[in-house]
Amino acid sequence: MGFFDRVKESLSKAGFDRLKEGLTKTRQGFVDKVETIFTGRKIDEVALEEFEETLIVSDIGTTAATGIMIRLREKARIGDVTDVNSVKALLKNEMTDILGESQPILVHGTKPFVILAIGVNGVGKTTTIGKLASRFRSQGKSVLLAAGDTFRAAGIEQLEIWAKRADTQFVQHQKDSDPAAVAFDAVKAAQSRGIDVVIIDTAGRLHTKSNLMEELKKVKRSIEKAMPGAPQEVLLVVDATTGQNALSQAKLFNEAVGVTGIALTKLDGTAKGGIVVAIRKSLGIPVRLIGVGEGIDDLRDFDPREFVEALFS
């Protein structure tokens, strides 16, 4: 059954009547009224719509929102949930279940641990790399940054500044050179110097540009060539401000190079970044890090509970 059909069915007159019937029933009893006073607002059509708005405004997407709303209406009908607070608790549980346990980046195995950072233009790849490098340095690890954004004007310079700030080693080629060669050299250099962590920057690219995605595949291949098993982490950087397109980004980047984790940036604004719930649900890719500011320390491990709490705040 197609998506629209399902929605149609759920919104059909019969569905509404069933719901209304259920709601009337729950409204009837005196006990319920007392309960309302003690537990807060009752679930009615207005409250349900407010929930739908909360869900959609968080960018989790209509598919997820509609699915949740269908289950919610069913629960309201059979009387499983009666007041706003219990619905909130239910939704929070559901989201937390989807997001799973916290899965931070753990540096392990043979040195170096190679991280390839990818994403569309302007999501904050270079900044995230800078912050991540600084965090590894503060843990006493040696870090090498590779300037794989050879396309954008001053892309190399921007990373170099971060390398200095975070006190890491730095590998660069000239502007417009082959990013795959930069990546290869960086991994080789890290191997010979005994570096713990290599983070490879790449130029921002729209996931729909097949030539640029081919270039990215080549970067990954050259890393594998330099060190079998690497990159151990392919980190997709996603801007929390992005809407439904982030799902398309995750899908296509995943198809091209296999994404192992997501860094969700710009969560210090008013955007909720709910699309990561949809990404986790459809592709199973965990969120590892969140960016909450421009400062070098404004990078945190992703905590699903905290995140879900913020979705409904």
Add this chain to the structure above:
Amino acid sequence: MFETLTDKLDTIFKKLKGKGLLKEEDVEFALKEIRLALLEADVNFKVVKDFVEKIRVKAIGKDVLESLTPGQQVIKIVNEELCELLGKTNSRIQLSPNPPTTIMLIGLQGSGKTTTAAKLARLFKKEGRRPMLVAADLQRPAAIDQLVMLGAQIDVPVFHSKEATSPVTLCADSVQKARLDARDIVILDTAGRLHIDESLMSELQQIKRNVLPKEIVFVADAMTGQDAVNIARNFNEQIGIDGIILTKMDGDARGGAALSIISVTNKPIKFIGTGEKIEMLEPFYPDRIASRILGMGDVLGLIEQAQNTFDQKEAEKLKKAIMDESFTFDDLRDQLRKMRSMGPLENLVKMIPGMNKMKDITIDEKEFAKVEAIINSMTKKERKNYSLINGSRRRRIAIGSGTTVPDVNRVLKQYVEIKRMLKMFKGKKGFKLPKVFPF
């Protein structure tokens, strides 16, 4: 650009188009799908709600129910509302009567301000103006280098200072410098900032007070989700924006942010960024984008043209001819002339929904001229009764029309085919004229 939303609405309207008269529940069903499609396209929840309400009020009204083609009517209403939301006219950057014209670019981090600044400068330079870029982003590492490199690429001077600490002073100085150097356009590339960052927002206010920019342009990412309304509203309320440039339109984002931003700011989108290369900046045409959202080419134009050309009286006459099975070569010639008078057929075909997706449609206009010439070379009797046309008459018609006998044979065959089709349609209920015709 807007393809995905286009596809969605395409499916919806296909259903609508198949119906003769729209019932209220059809409109309701269509509205539900429009709502979902718009939400999936990242149009803000509240904006969608208002939009759908407007359509509902207009669609479930007498106009639609009494109209001959309710499906088209609903499409028209949706299209009109979209156009209205997206802005009626294409608004260019306003130039100051006392140069230099100062343009200030503001927006979130990563929205594409620096690239857009260079693209704008290139555009003005191409128009014969003397633009100057100002590297006022002192926050992001290497932002100055980036603008300097881009400036060099398009041969436009970049006012910058690596020692500067205050973007307010730098911007004020840049305007002085522009006057001295007789630069008539100054483009300020400010640092990206969050709309809720009070100190950085007040910095923008200070720049505005000191520089008094002619245009404050809000640069927004086309991939922005639901939060687009908050971001745009904040920038507009705190700084005041004159226009919008939507970037990264070359991806597969559905671009609903465009609707959201416009509806909360009421400001026009002036340009769209369609690629990383420096020449990829295009003017924004609301009507084009709205048609594009609806995925229907210029259907309304087609409807209007068709209405003008086929007036009701003639349609009745033709209908009668079909019912009487007296459809003659004269009638065929009339119809051919009408179709051709609607404009170049290639354009017409492109206006037909779905056809705009087909590439390289070529229609040989000469074919139609040939058919007409052949009909013209027939006698009145022959036109009324095609069975008269024997071998020698065919030769005469071919010579008279400058064609060949096989050409004449083909036209005869096509005419018989059309007649046969018409006969079939005659028996059908709710049969409508225009659909009888080859396209």
